[in-house]
Amino acid sequence: MAKITIEKDRCKACEFCIIYCKKGAIKLDKKLNKRGVHPAVFIDPDKCTGCVMCAIICPECCIEVFK
Amino acid sequence: MDKVFTRPNSLRDAETHYCAGCGHGIVHRLVAEVIDEMGLRERTIGIAPVGCAVLAYDYWNFDVTEAAHGRTPAVATGIKRVLPDRLVFTYQGDGDLAAIGTAETVHAANRGEDISIIFVNNGVYGMTGGQMAPTTLLEQKTATTPTGRDLKRDGAPLKISEMLAVLDGAVYIERTSVHSPAGVNKTKKAIERSFQTQMDKKGFSMVEIISPCPTYWGLTPRESLKWIEERIFKTYPLGVIKGK
């Protein structure tokens, strides 16, 4: 069991975290954030292994990982 | 649950001005992580370039100064000679380092200055609107090569790391990439080795980091990762170039 938190208004929707999440536990939100983009959201705590791949590839440093 | 990944202390809690998918944010964080892990925050002096990273001092939480376009290795030389116990590094784009600042780069390396260069190669002049840089790939379209870079007209991509590697003063040069988590990890190790090389007073070192610029490559962030793997690595292969 692991989880991540994404600071939604910092996300620029580059999708790097989504591309590199092997478990498919992140997707783009339907709602827009303050920047006017669809930010990444964490959808599946059951799938998350806390591998930190999403966090280390995030150019905005807006993902924290808990394990 | 324990927090296993968070922002390093040396990176301010500030929003960056970079475009979506730009690699500068990743490299800023890696530099900050390495400085924290080496316990050098109070002893570090960074020199920010002219280019998209011109505001790096707003993002790092240690001393950072600024230099005229391309002149950071000269400024770093002065600072390091006066304060030899500090970690002194320059952070430069490929326009800054490989075009206007080529002379300063080559001579700092040739003198074997005890400094580290973090060289972010995104193949274009980002800040000014995506013009061709010396590092732009052949056939790559940019604002100043709308039909693609032409060998006869524009010359070949400049391989700065390979050039500097032949100089006796350069002790460690590696090319890495931040297009994948594995690449990010290797880049962090390379930055650490460069900083350690300097703290051990061994001489000049540089890490060239291939970094995405989706905006001026005319690609989505996702496509720019592919472009790096399929196109850029053919011209700029990764690995330790000096100091194996």
Ligand SMILES: Cc1ncc(C[n+]2csc(CCOP(=O)(O)OP(=O)(O)O)c2C)c(N)n1
């Ligand atoms: C003396 C001088 N000449 C030209 C410029 C215009 N200029 C600003 S940034 C830049 C190029 C930056 O490109 P690069 O170093 O690749 O960094 P990037 O923005 O891509 O990160 C140029 C030519 C300037 N600021 N000063």
